Amino acid sequence: MPPIMVGSSGNMEPDNWLPCHHAMSTHPGRREGAMSKITVFRIENPVTMHGMWYKLDGSYSPFIFGLTEGKSRDLPMGWDARYGTGNRRWFSAGKSKANMNQWFSPRDAFELKASGYELFQFEVSEYMLEEHQVLFTREGIIRQEIIPIEALWDIQQVVNAG
Numbered sequence: 565m566p567p568i569m570v571g572s573s574g575n576m577e578p579d580n581w582l583p584c585h586h587a588m589s590t591h592p593g594r595r596e597g598a599m600s601k602i603t604v605f606r607i608e609n610p611v612t613m614h615g616m617w618y619k620l621d622g623s624y625s626p627f628i629f630g631l632t633e634g635k636s637r638d639l640p641m642g643w644d645a646r647y648g649t650g651n652r653r654w655f656s657a658g659k660s661k662a663n664m665n666q667w668f669s670p671r672d673a674f675e676l677k678a679s680g681y682e683l684f685q686f687e688v689s690e691y692m693l694e695e696h697q698v699l700f701t702r703e704g705i706i707r708q709e710i711i712p713i714e715a716l717w718d719i720q721q722v723v724n725a726g
Contacts, residue, residue: 601689604657604698610682636667654699661716670717682710
């Protein structure tokens with residue numbers, strides 16, 4: 565499949581586009597005229613901004629292996645050049661509730677919250693749609709908020725199970 569091009573600036577000149585080689589969407593995140601934006605979800609530490617596999621600086625630190633279930637611990641999350649496309653740092657996020665539930669079990673979410681991680685909802689204007697995730701830049705964040713993990717997972721089942 566040829567790469568889908570994703571706009572990196574306000575104009576749509578081809579030399580300002582970023583390749584999204586693993587995208588499966590027919591609606592790439594382009595910024596045409598009025599800024600295109602999407603909502604994405606990410607679990608990260610609100611102080612350090614570390615995610616499940618990488619620290620903010622891009623160094624590998626797989627926190628996910630410390631989780632009881634670690635539903636997505638076996639995903640191939642090795643470093644890939646696309647995380648540095650356009651000399652920017654790209655962060656992974658889920659594109660929907662269903663997508664986040666593919667990555668994390670209710671127990672994972674519960675344990676992450678107990679470890680100081682939070683569930684963020686970002687509205688972003690600079691992103692690359694991929695088959696199982698969305699990549700976004702911090703520079704493209706329009707709005708962010710911490711939302712309750714219960715918005716995406718049934719945590720009560722974890723609490724009841726003890």
